Amino acid sequence: MGRIPCCEKDNVKKGQWTPEEDNKLSSYIAQHGTRNWRLIPKKAGLQRCGKSCRLRWTNYLRPDLKHGEFSEAEEQTIVKLHAVLGNRWSVIAAQLPGRTDNDVKNYWNTKLKKKLSGMGIDPVTHKPFSHLMAEIATALPPPHVANLAEAALGCFKDEMLHLLTKKRVEIVGGGLQPQQPAIQNPNANSSHDPSAGDRIRLGLPRAGEEQEFMVATDFLGNCGGYPPTEFGYGGVSGFVDDGEEWGSGTAGDGGGEEGGGNRVGEDPKVEKSGLFDPDCVLWDLPADDLLNPVV
DNA sequence: AACAAACACAACCGCAGTCAA
DNA sequence: TTTGACTGCGGTTGTGTTTGT
Numbered sequence: 001m002g003r004i005p006c007c008e009k010d011n012v013k014k015g016q017w018t019p020e021e022d023n024k025l026s027s028y029i030a031q032h033g034t035r036n037w038r039l040i041p042k043k044a045g046l047q048r049c050g051k052s053c054r055l056r057w058t059n060y061l062r063p064d065l066k067h068g069e070f071s072e073a074e075e076q077t078i079v080k081l082h083a084v085l086g087n088r089w090s091v092i093a094a095q096l097p098g099r100t101d102n103d104v105k106n107y108w109n110t111k112l113k114k115k116l117s118g119m120g121i122d123p124v125t126h127k128p129f130s131h132l133m134a135e136i137a138t139a140l141p142p143p144h145v146a147n148l149a150e151a152a153l154g155c156f157k158d159e160m161l162h163l164l165t166k167k168r169v170e171i172v173g174g175g176l177q178p179q180q181p182a183i184q185n186p187n188a189n190s191s192h193d194p195s196a197g198d199r200i201r202l203g204l205p206r207a208g209e210e211q212e213f214m215v216a217t218d219f220l221g222n223c224g225g226y227p228p229t230e231f232g233y234g235g236v237s238g239f240v241d242d243g244e245e246w247g248s249g250t251a252g253d254g255g256g257e258e259g260g261g262n263r264v265g266e267d268p269k270v271e272k273s274g275l276f277d278p279d280c281v282l283w284d285l286p287a288d289d290l291l292n293p294v295v
Numbered sequence: 296a297a298c299a300a301a302c303a304c305a306a307c308c309g310c311a312g313t314c315a316a
Numbered sequence: 317t318t319t320g321a322c323t324g325c326g327g328t329t330g331t332g333t334t335t336g337t
Contacts, residue, residue, distance in 0.1 A: 016305075016331080038322075054323080055306065090325060101325070106304055109327095 013047045017056055021046055025053055026061050059102045066098035070107055078104055079112060083126040 028044035034057065037050035046053065059065075070078075074096055081092045089101035089108075096104065116123040122132055137145045 014307075036322095051323085052306075058324095059305075087326065102305080105326075110303055 012049045012052070014052070017060075021048070022056070022061060025056060029057060029061075059100045064098055065100065070099075074099070075112065078108060079116070079126075082108065082112075 024044045024046055025040070028040060032040075032043070034040070034054070037054045039050075040046075041048045041050055041053050044053075048056075077095055078092055081095060085091055087105075089105045093099050093101040093104045113123040116126070120129050121127065122129055125132060
């Protein structure tokens with residue numbers, strides 16, 4: 001009954017593919033197609049598992065693949081699709097011609113997740129951390145809320161410490177100076193801030209970022225929540241990586257972080273900055289198209 | 296210049312649904 | 317109808333490269 005195994009496991013090479021192997025696989029597929037992955041390695045003269053050949057072809061060798069940097073438009077697409085689809089990389093990748101699920105997954109895990117976290121947005125739910133904390137806090141009795149606040153702020157402190165010490169020496173509002181330990185940030189030091197628990201329970205934003213987060217939660221309130229394109233992460237423009245605002249390509253670049261300008265007091269109107277453009281038309285795509293993508 | 300840490304990406308692993316024997 | 321390979325997918329790991337100290 002059944003079929004014969006796809007490959008003899010003990011006679012199969014693993015690890016990085018050599019250019020020679022790539023050539024063999026490519027030329028075989030060019031002539032015979034990808035009909036039967038079990039037979040392909042044998043017929044192509046490769047000591048590889050069929051599964052390995054399939055992965056190599058679909059993720060790297062296919063002629064229609066793009067190999068360069070992701071464009072800003074592609075970033076936007078990934079984030080917005082991820083907000084509603086979650087980790088359905090194959091579906092997301094299907095909306096990005098020339099990109100594979102592996103590409104998208106790697107890009108998300110290495111870049112986009114960090115960008116969102118750095119902006120105070122939870123990459124899993126795509127909601128501002130302050131909003132999430134408020135949601136959780138309202139569901140818990142007060143004694144647990146205090147404990148939760150301590151724990152959460154500890155995590156956040158670690159994250160911020162990492163970001164601040166590594167990527168950025170100034171913080172919006174002029175709170176930190178270069179070389180100043182991040183622990184002196186009132187936000188990071190919130191475990192000693194008697195009002196920290198209250199702030200979280202009430203869903204209040206952290207000091208210094210108040211303006212931005214208020215805008216985001218406003219949108220949440222007004223629109224009733226999700227997906228984030230409804231509020232376009234409006235105003236939650238953060239400090240990320242090398243200090244540039246994400247999506248600055250279409251944003252008013254002058255509003256950036258250069259020089260440590262104080263953002264509090266700036267016009268809180270939603271910036272139409274790339275990813276955060278609430279007018280983005282991506283969701284004109286019918287839901288069916290997203291779930292049954294054209295390949 | 297040497298070493299360590301962080302990053303980026305390719306590849307592997309294991310699971311679940313599908314389909315052929 | 318049952319069994320087990322095939323396929324697609326998402327999570328995780330391994331490794332080469334880059335950056336910082």
